[in-house]
Structures are given as structure tokens and as C-alpha cells.
Amino acid sequence: MALSKSVLPTVASLAVLIGGTVVLHAQGGGDSATRPEIDSAVRAGNFTQAASLLEKAAKAGDTEAQYQLASLYRSGRGLPQDDSLAFKWMKAAADQGHTKAQFNLANMYLSGRGVARDIDQAQALLKIAAARGHDEAAKLLASVLAQRPTASAASNSVATASKEPPKSGPGARKPAPTTSQPATRNGRPALLDAALRGQVDAIRQLISAGADVMARDDDGNTALALAAGAGKTAAVDALLSAGADVNADNRGGEQPLMLAAAAGHADIVDRLLQKSANIAAKAPSGATALTLALRRCHEQSARSLLDHGADTGVVVDGGTTALMIAAAACSDTIVRSLVDKGAQVNASDDRGRTALSIAAERDNTRAITALLESGADQRTADREGLNPFLKALENGHADAAQALLDKGADPKSTTAAGNTPLMLAARAGLSGIVRSLLQRGAARDARNNQGYTALMIAAQEGQAEIVKALLEAGANRGLRNRKRETAIDIATASGHGAIVQMLK
Numbered sequence: 001m002a003l004s005k006s007v008l009p010t011v012a013s014l015a016v017l018i019g020g021t022v023v024l025h026a027q028g029g030g031d032s033a034t035r036p037e038i039d040s041a042v043r044a045g046n047f048t049q050a051a052s053l054l055e056k057a058a059k060a061g062d063t064e065a066q067y068q069l070a071s072l073y074r075s076g077r078g079l080p081q082d083d084s085l086a087f088k089w090m091k092a093a094a095d096q097g098h099t100k101a102q103f104n105l106a107n108m109y110l111s112g113r114g115v116a117r118d119i120d121q122a123q124a125l126l127k128i129a130a131a132r133g134h135d136e137a138a139k140l141l142a143s144v145l146a147q148r149p150t151a152s153a154a155s156n157s158v159a160t161a162s163k164e165p166p167k168s169g170p171g172a173r174k175p176a177p178t179t180s181q182p183a184t185r186n187g188r189p190a191l192l193d194a195a196l197r198g199q200v201d202a203i204r205q206l207i208s209a210g211a212d213v214m215a216r217d218d219d220g221n222t223a224l225a226l227a228a229g230a231g232k233t234a235a236v237d238a239l240l241s242a243g244a245d246v247n248a249d250n251r252g253g254e255q256p257l258m259l260a261a262a263a264g265h266a267d268i269v270d271r272l273l274q275k276s277a278n279i280a281a282k283a284p285s286g287a288t289a290l291t292l293a294l295r296r297c298h299e300q301s302a303r304s305l306l307d308h309g310a311d312t313g314v315v316v317d318g319g320t321t322a323l324m325i326a327a328a329a330c331s332d333t334i335v336r337s338l339v340d341k342g343a344q345v346n347a348s349d350d351r352g353r354t355a356l357s358i359a360a361e362r363d364n365t366r367a368i369t370a371l372l373e374s375g376a377d378q379r380t381a382d383r384e385g386l387n388p389f390l391k392a393l394e395n396g397h398a399d400a401a402q403a404l405l406d407k408g409a410d411p412k413s414t415t416a417a418g419n420t421p422l423m424l425a426a427r428a429g430l431s432g433i434v435r436s437l438l439q440r441g442a443a444r445d446a447r448n449n450q451g452y453t454a455l456m457i458a459a460q461e462g463q464a465e466i467v468k469a470l471l472e473a474g475a476n477r478g479l480r481n482r483k484r485e486t487a488i489d490i491a492t493a494s495g496h497g498a499i500v501q502m503l504k
Contacts (some may be wrong), residue, residue, distance in 0.1 A: 047078030058089055066093035067101045087114030094125065102129040103137045104218070110144070111187035119144065189215045195223035195239060198232030203239065213242045220251035221259075228268050229259035236268050246275045253283040261289040261305065264298030273308050286316035294322055297330035303337060312343040319349035327355035328362045332370035339374045346375070352382035360388035360404060363397035372407045385416040393424035393433070401425070401433050411442045418448035426458040431465045444475040451481035459491040459499050467499050477503050 038057075041050040051072050057065035070089035073082045087108055093101035102125045108114050109122035123144055129137035185193040191211040194202035203223070207213060216222055224244040227235035236256075240246065247255050257277040260268040269289070273279065282288055290310040293301040306312070312322050323343040326334045335355075339345060348354050356376040359367040368388075372378070381387045389409035392400035401421075405411070414420050422442045425433040434454075438444070445453050455475040458466040467487075471477065477487050485493075488503040 047072065049078075051078035058092070061096075063093050063096040063098045063101075066090075066096070067098050067104075070101065070104070083108075083114030085114075090114075099129050099132045099134050099137075102126075102132075103134050103140075106137070106140070107187050110140075111184065113187045188217050191215055192217050192221070192223050192226055195227040195232065195235050196230050198227065198230065198235045200234045200238050203235055203242075207238075207242050213239060213244050214248065216250070220249070222248045222250075222256070224248065225250055225254070225256045225259055228256035228265065228272065229263055231260075231263060231265040231268065233265075233267055233271070236271060240271070240275055246272055246277045247281065249281075255281050255289075257281070257289045258283065258287070258292050261298065261301045262292035262295065264293065264296060264301050266298070266300035266304055269293075269301045269304050273304065279305060279308055279310050282314070286314065288314050290314065291316055291322050291325055294325040294330060294334070297326070297334065299331065299334050302326075302334055306337055306341050310341075312338050312341045318351070321347050321349070321355070323347070323355045324349060324353070324358050327359040327364060327367045327371065329364060330367065332366040335367045335370040336374070339370075345371060346377050346380060348380065348382075352380075352384075354380050354382075354388070356380070357382055357386075357388045357391050360392040360397065360400045361395055363392070363395070363400045365399045365403045368400055368403045369407075372404075378404060378407070378409055387413055389413065389421060390415055390424065393421055393428060393430070396428035396430065398428075398430045398433055401430065402436065405433070405436055405440075411437050411440050414448075417450075420446050420448070420454070422446070422454045423448060423452070423457050426454040426463060426466050426470070427461055429461065429463050429466065431463075431469060434466050434469055438469065438473045444470060444473055445479060447479075447481075451483075453479055453481075453487070455479075455487045456481060456485070456490050459487040459496065459503065460494050462494065462496045462499065464496075464499055464502065467502055471502065 035057075038050055038053045041047070041053060051069065054065045054069040054072065058069045066089045070086045070093065072078050073086035073089065075081065087105070090101050090105045090108065094105045106122040106125035106129065109118045109125070111117070123141065126137045126141035126144065130141050184190055189211070191203065191206045191213070192215060194206060213224075214222055217226070221229075222244060224236065224239045224246065225248065227239060246257070249255055255278065257269065257272045257279065258281065260272060277289075279289060288310065290302060290305045290312075291314060293305060315321055316325075321343065323335065323338045323345070324347075326338055345356075346354055353361075354376065356368065356371045356378065357380070359365075359371060378388055382391070386394065387410070389401060389404045390413060392404060394415075401409075409421075411421050415424070419427075420443065422434065422437045422444070423446075425437060444455075447453055452460075453475065455467065455470045455477060456479075458470060480486055481490075488500055491499040491503060
């Protein structure tokens with residue numbers, strides 16, 4: 001969940017949260033088959049993947065995807081910040097009748113962001129959006145009209161101003177009322193823009209002039225939230241001194257502490273905790289500041305949160321625990337810290353995976369070692385019947401598999417398809433694991449549900465070194481699978497001439 005140079009779009013800016021499920025509402029065509037993937041990417045905080053999927057849907061004409069993609073380009077979340085591309089996709093969605101896109105496009109025209117400033121275009125878009133019931137568009141349109149007299153009135157007022165001095169007395173014409181509007185910069189309230197850029201002097205001047213310290217952007221972020229997420233420490237201090245609410249939620253249910261933790265700004269995490277930031281606050285997905293810090297393995301931020309009592313037992317969508325998140329890619333130091341603070345080592349998610357299984361799947365050997373030393377059970381299988389050792393082998397991770405084997409992994413376990421560790425290692429080309437298994441007495445001629453042996457699988461995959469190792473260990477080259485094929489038949493059909501010669 002990285003912060004960019006622009007506005008921070010939240011989970012709410014990518015989706016509408018209904019009953020805990022992320023649902024993208026399309027106002028146009030598109031490939032709906034990508035929506036579960038987008039949903040999954042957003043839940044995981046993988047905005048790079050979400051951006052890629054949204055771009056495919058946007059190019060296919062999906063109006064909502066065009067709008068969401070434009071929002072990501074505006075913020076630089078998941079892809080490089082680019083106002084011109086933000087304008088392109090916002091306009092594409094607006095042209096298809098997307099009301100929010102019309103409102104945001106009008107703001108871009110008003111501020112000259114991604115396009116030349118054009119008040120006429122902005123006014124036309126605001127009229128359309130307002131007619132469709134967009135309240136903010138109606139308010140902004142009224143403001144634009146109040147500050148922009150008609151052409152004839154403007155010319156008359158100019159002529160009058162140039163030829164007549166102001167009248168006074170009973171017959172004097174009263175000046176037209178003006179509408180007080182907060183100063184804006186780059187399409188957002190000036191205070192928020194200054195906070196995002198860390199402009200401390202500007203922040204203090206704006207607050208002294210009456211700027212609302214609790215003003216929000218389109219995603220509900222306050223100035224403090226933007227500064228915290230952007231790592232602008234001095235700006236955070238200035239806003240806290242001015243009374244900014246440390247626990248203000250944005251539209252995605254994220255608070256400043258979460259945004260700072262997600263971006264790894266440990267000094268700001270400490271400052272917010274000192275100001276009584278709610279360490280237990282949760283976003284609709286169940287994410288906390290701790291789980292967000294762990295997503296990117298921000299060790300210092302995670303350690304600070306743990307030292308302040310962050311809950312290690314928190315569970316996010318899919319039954320994922322904080323320890324499982326750390327096991328995917330973080331260091332053994334973070335893993336041990338979580339266990340020391342009470343994280344349950346053998347808890348499983350909705351797919352039956354434990355932290356050890358996830359570490360094996362992701363080839364995180366340091367985490368594997370830490371988990372095993374903390375009592376992780378190698379025998380626990382997931383819903384697919386795979387224990388951590390089999391999971392490592394299925395994914396072709398030699399280091400993870402060796403670490404598990406060295407710590408007592410069962411060389412005789414099998415998958416639902418009857419594949420043994422020796423077969424999986426042969427398929428993946430893990431010659432070192434094959435030799436380790438053979439040294440531990442793995443059954444050379446065991447068959448899977450289709451009658452294949454490790455030798456047949458190696459012959460099919462063209463793994464000459466493994467074929468040689470199996471033959472040296474005494475593997476039976478004359479066995480046949482359910483199709484009545486021998487290893488040499490399979491090697492011949494697969495075009496592996498060198499292996500055919502070895503098997504003769």
C-alpha cells in the first residue's frame with residue numbers, strides 16, 4: 001500500500017464495500033471475469049496487480065474500471081503518477097456517463113490538472129453531474145456560477161468600473177455577494193496539498209488564516225492522513241499541534257496510523273502512538289496498522305506497534321493472521337517477534353494453510369527456520385492435502401524443501417494424486433532434493449494414481465541428471481504406467497533423445 005505524490009486513494013476509492021465484500025459496480029461494458037481478481041488484489045493491498053487488471057478492463061470499455069484506473073493514475077498508487085493518463089481515463093468514463101467521473105473531470109478542468117484549464121468545460125460537466133443528483137457537483141456548480149458573471153454583465157461591470165467612480169449613499173448599488181471558498185491547489189484544498197508535500201510553513205499560515213484542519217479530500221483523507229502516509233514528519237507535527245484528529249477515518253476506514261505503518265514511516269508511527277492513536281482500529285477488511293506494516297515487511301514500524309501492544313491475533317479476510325502475512329516474505333526477526341508476542345504458530349486460514357505452509361509456498365527459508373524452532377507442525381496439511389514440504393516441492397522451491405527435510409519432513413507423504421516427494425522433486429528438476437530423498441530411503445519405484453514412477457516423470461520432463469541419479473539408485477526402468485508405457489516410451493514420445501539413450 002504505497003503512497004505517491006498525489007492523493008491517497010483508499011480501498012473505498014477502488015471499490016464499494018458491501019457486507020465485507022469488495023464489489024466493483026460497472027456502468028459500462030467490460031470483462032467481468034477479471035473482477036474477482038481485482039477484488040483479491042485490492043484485499044491483499046496489491047495495487048500494482050489491481051492497476052494491471054483495471055487497465056485491461058478499462059481498455060475493454062468497462063466504465064467503472066476506467067474511472068478507478070484514472071483514480072490510480074491521479075494518486076500514483078500501483079503505477080507511476082500521471083495526470084495526463086488520469087485525465088484520459090477520467091474523460092473516457094465521463095464520456096460514457098459515469099457521474100463521479102464527470103464531477104472529477106470537472107475538477108481537473110478547473111484546476112488545470114492533466115489538461116489546460118477550461119472553466120466552460122468544467123461548468124458543462126458539473127451541470128450534467130448535478131442533473132443526475134450529484135450533490136457535490138451541484139454545490140461546486142453554484143460556486144463557479146457565483147464567481148463567474150455572464151459575459152454581458154462582465155462587460156458592463158468593466159465599463160462601469162472604468163468610467164464611473166463607486167457610488168455611495170442611499171442610491172448606491174450594493175456589490176454582489178461573494179462566495180467564500182477555501183483556497184485550492186492542484187485540485188484539492190490548499191491545506192491538504194501542503195500536507196501531502198510537507199510544506200510546514202504553508203500549513204501554519206493556512207491554519208492561522210482559518211483553514212479547517214479537518215478538511216478532507218474526495219477519499220475522506222484529512223491533511224494529517226496525507227502527511228502521515230507521505231512520510232512528512234514535520235508536517236505531521238504541525239498538524240498534531242494544531243489539533244488534528246489522530247484517529248480520523250477516511251472513506252476506506254483507514255486512519256493516519258494505518259497509512260503511516262503501511263508505508264513504513266516508523267518515526268511517524270511512533271509520534272501517532274504517542275498521541276494516543278488507536279492501535280486496534282480496523283479497516284473493513286480487518287486490516288490493522290500491524291498487518292499493513294507486515295504486508296511490506298516494515299520491520300521497524302511493526303516492532304514499534306508490537307511494543308505498544310498491537311494484537312498479534314488479529315485475523316483479516318480469508319482467515320489470514322499477522323504471522324501468516326509475515327511468513328510470506330518477512331525476516332525471521334519479525335516472525336520471532338510475533339511469536340514472542342503471542343502469535344499462534346499453528347493457526348490455519350480458510351484454505352487450511354499455516355504460517356509454515358505459506359513460508360514454504362513462498363520459499364522464505366528464514367521464516368521456515370524460525371517457525372520450526374517455535375514449534376510449527378510440519379504434518380499439518382491444507383485443504384488440498386499438501387503439507388509444507390509437499391507445498392515447497394510443488395512450487396519448485398529447493399531451499400525451502402531442503403530446510404524442511406533437514407528438520408524432519410516426511411519423505412513418504414503423498415499428494416491427493418498419489419505423487420510422492422521424490423516424484424515432485426523429479427518433475428521440478430530438483431536434483432539435490434532427489435539425492436537427499438534417495439539417501440533417506442525414499443521409495444524409488446512408488447507409483448502415483450496414474451501409475452507413473454519418479455523415473456517416468458523425470459523422463460517426461462527431460463530431467464537427465466535426475467534420470468541418472470534414479471538409475472544409479474536402482475530405479476526399475478521396465479515398469480509401466482496405466483497406459484502401458486515404460487520410461488523409455490515416455491522419453492521417446494517427449495523427444496528427449498539423450499534420456500532415451502540412458503534408458504536403453
